[in-house]
Amino acid sequence: MSTTTVQKSATADQAPASAPPRRRGERGLAGTLASHGILTVASLIALFPIAWLVFLSLGPDKDDYLHPGRIWGKMTFENYSYVLTETNFFDWLKSSLVVSLGTTAIGVLIAATTGYAVSRMRFPGYRKFMWVLLVTQMFPIAVLIVPMYQILSDLQLIDTYLGLILVYCSTAVPYCAWLLKGYFDTIPFEIDEAGRVDGLSPFGTFVRLILPLARPGLAVAAFYSFITAFGEVAFATTFLLDDEKYTFAVGLQSFVSEHDAQRNLMAATAVLIAIPVSAFFYLVQKNLVTGLTAGGTKG
Amino acid sequence: MTVAVQRLRRSYQRYWYAYAMIAPVVVVLGVLVLYPLAYGFYLTLTDANSLNTARTIGVNEIEATYKFIGFDNYADILWGETAYDRFWSHFIWTIVWTAACVGLHYSIGLGLALLLNQKLRGRTFYRLILVLPWAVPTFVTVFGWRFMLADGGVINSALDFLHLPTPLWLEDTFWQRFAAIMVNTWCGVPFMMVSLLGGLQSIDRTLYEAAEMDGAGAWQRFRYVTLPGLRSVSSTVVLLGVIWTFNQFAVIFLLFGTTAPDAQILVTWAYYLGFGQQPRDFAQSAAYGILLLAILIVFTSVYRRWLNRNDQQLAI
Numbered sequence: 001m002s003t004t005t006v007q008k009s010a011t012a013d014q015a016p017a018s019a020p021p022r023r024r025g026e027r028g029l030a031g032t033l034a035s036h037g038i039l040t041v042a043s044l045i046a047l048f049p050i051a052w053l054v055f056l057s058l059g060p061d062k063d064d065y066l067h068p069g070r071i072w073g074k075m076t077f078e079n080y081s082y083v084l085t086e087t088n089f090f091d092w093l094k095s096s097l098v099v100s101l102g103t104t105a106i107g108v109l110i111a112a113t114t115g116y117a118v119s120r121m122r123f124p125g126y127r128k129f130m131w132v133l134l135v136t137q138m139f140p141i142a143v144l145i146v147p148m149y150q151i152l153s154d155l156q157l158i159d160t161y162l163g164l165i166l167v168y169c170s171t172a173v174p175y176c177a178w179l180l181k182g183y184f185d186t187i188p189f190e191i192d193e194a195g196r197v198d199g200l201s202p203f204g205t206f207v208r209l210i211l212p213l214a215r216p217g218l219a220v221a222a223f224y225s226f227i228t229a230f231g232e233v234a235f236a237t238t239f240l241l242d243d244e245k246y247t248f249a250v251g252l253q254s255f256v257s258e259h260d261a262q263r264n265l266m267a268a269t270a271v272l273i274a275i276p277v278s279a280f281f282y283l284v285q286k287n288l289v290t291g292l293t294a295g296g297t298k299g
Numbered sequence: 300m301t302v303a304v305q306r307l308r309r310s311y312q313r314y315w316y317a318y319a320m321i322a323p324v325v326v327v328l329g330v331l332v333l334y335p336l337a338y339g340f341y342l343t344l345t346d347a348n349s350l351n352t353a354r355t356i357g358v359n360e361i362e363a364t365y366k367f368i369g370f371d372n373y374a375d376i377l378w379g380e381t382a383y384d385r386f387w388s389h390f391i392w393t394i395v396w397t398a399a400c401v402g403l404h405y406s407i408g409l410g411l412a413l414l415l416n417q418k419l420r421g422r423t424f425y426r427l428i429l430v431l432p433w434a435v436p437t438f439v440t441v442f443g444w445r446f447m448l449a450d451g452g453v454i455n456s457a458l459d460f461l462h463l464p465t466p467l468w469l470e471d472t473f474w475q476r477f478a479a480i481m482v483n484t485w486c487g488v489p490f491m492m493v494s495l496l497g498g499l500q501s502i503d504r505t506l507y508e509a510a511e512m513d514g515a516g517a518w519q520r521f522r523y524v525t526l527p528g529l530r531s532v533s534s535t536v537v538l539l540g541v542i543w544t545f546n547q548f549a550v551i552f553l554l555f556g557t558t559a560p561d562a563q564i565l566v567t568w569a570y571y572l573g574f575g576q577q578p579r580d581f582a583q584s585a586a587y588g589i590l591l592l593a594i595l596i597v598f599t600s601v602y603r604r605w606l607n608r609n610d611q612q613l614a615i
Contacts, residue, residue: 039411039429046432065449066452121314123314129325139592140546141570142591146342170332231437233548233552281430
């Protein structure tokens with residue numbers, strides 16, 4: 001339908017013959033400058049809040065963020081050494097890693113077979129199952145947080161890593177299943193057929209042929225569940241009580257209490273968290289979106 | 300009879316692999332999602348709060364004393380006294396918030412993706428910088444924004460320097476909302492940008508050449524080649540964007556805590572009812588949760604139906 005419209009309007013505004021022939025992808029100088037201008041401004045906006053945080057983390061006083069000019073004269077890494085030696089930083093690191101890695105491991109392990117099954121097999125109840133997976137992903141935290149709190153406190157799992165991992169799995173598992181379905185869809189079905197012809201069972205095909213091919217997809221699913229668990233705020237704030245068990249998302253808040261706000265230490269901690277996470281992110285970023293929209297870009 | 304048994308057996312032989320393979324997820328969803336959900340729904344039919352639920356104080360076990368009150372919680376939330384202040388004002392703000400954020404995410408993301416999709420010197424570099432807000436965890440960047448938005452922080456200093464008014468970003472309701480949308484837009488654009496860039500790159504180059512041969516101008520190529528080519532990616536990321544923004548907890552919670560009642564969207568308001576006040580109102584908080592879920596399910600069903608009518612498939 002769109003092609004006919006293009007043809008129709010094409011005759012209407014035929015470009016004047018005198019215009020110099022310009023090849024696709026080339027613009028005039030003004031266009032190039034404008035593109036660079038907009039992208040530079042956008043980059044500055046993207047960069048500034050982070051750069052500002054790094055800058056503030058170098059000021060030793062907790063009110064320096066209100067007088068950034070004073071930081072120039074007295075820049076120091078004091079905040080960093082204080083955070084690393086005097087606070088619970090490494091306890092928080094441990095908690096964050098335990099919870100995130102636990103969620104990732106369970107999420108990916110459980111979701112892989114399901115992703116494969118919904119990618120290749122059409123069974124009665126298939127559509128309903130997919131709908132349940134989709135609906136589960138859009139659960140507002142508010143739906144589960146109260147019942148989860150009650151259930152975990154009945155089971156004495158409040159303030160434990162296991163409790164938090166279980167809660168995170170409620171979102172990580174359906175999410176990974178969706179993601180992996182999208183990825184398995186991009187692996188040619190002929191491979192399965194070849195495996196079946198050679199006498200492998202559906203499960204054997206999955207383990208021996210498809211899983212090795214799906215490694216990038218598994219990595220993306222793992223990364224997503226890790227990041228989601230690592231950055232989660234609401235459940236972690238509510239379910240963790242002991243400040244040695246805090247994850248970073250909770251620990252960072254604890255620098256600002258009603259009585260005292262150690263904003264300099266908070267900034268330093270924030271930077272210490274941000275550096276490894278963003279470094280890791282950049283390593284895998286290319287695969288991220290392909291994983292998420294695999295089905296979408298294909299069509 | 301035998302036919303039915305045979306059919307059953309054949310169906311079992313045909314599908315048992317599929318059912319075995321989805322079994323782990325079904326079990327996990329049943330235990331970790333459906334059971335809590337059912338329990339949560341039961342709580343909404345009671346008057347449970349932190350004073351009458353079962354709890355342990357020291358060595359004393361106190362039995363739960365809350366009672367069943369039917370649908371009173373829902374009635375109270377939706378049309379009880381002061382329902383406007385408690386529910387509808389947050390509802391309207393949540394809709395405005397979602398529409399504004401997703402609109403800004405999509406339009407800015409698409410604009411940047413189009414710019415990055417040209418042959419341009421240094422576009423890999425731009426791309427790496429522009430992804431930064433996505434790479435750093437939200438709970439880290441929101442604190443950065445709080446430093447900047449504080450009265451006397453860098454934003455107000457800059458505005459003051461330019462002789463512009465310096466709003467109380469974190470205290471005045473209108474500016475709280477404005478700041479929340481601003482911060483969330485900043486956080487959400489990279490995802491849209493990268494997704495749409497992926498979509499742009501998957502559009503067949505020859506379509507553009509054909510359109511250009513036919514004399515289509517830049518706008519016509521955008522309207523009749525680019526937009527249709529992006530349709531399936533767009534429908535997916537817009538749905539995800541709406542769901543994520545509607546449920547966005549971290550940005551508002553970390554910017555304002557529980558101090559700004561008028562800037563709370565429904566999700567953070569439900570959290571406030573259940574965990575940010577004393578006594579904790581578990582029943583009402585859970586009822587908000589169920590209402591939120593209902594809103595999202597209705598929205599998603601309508602959205603899907605609308606997509607199907609337009610002959611598009613949702614990628615997820």
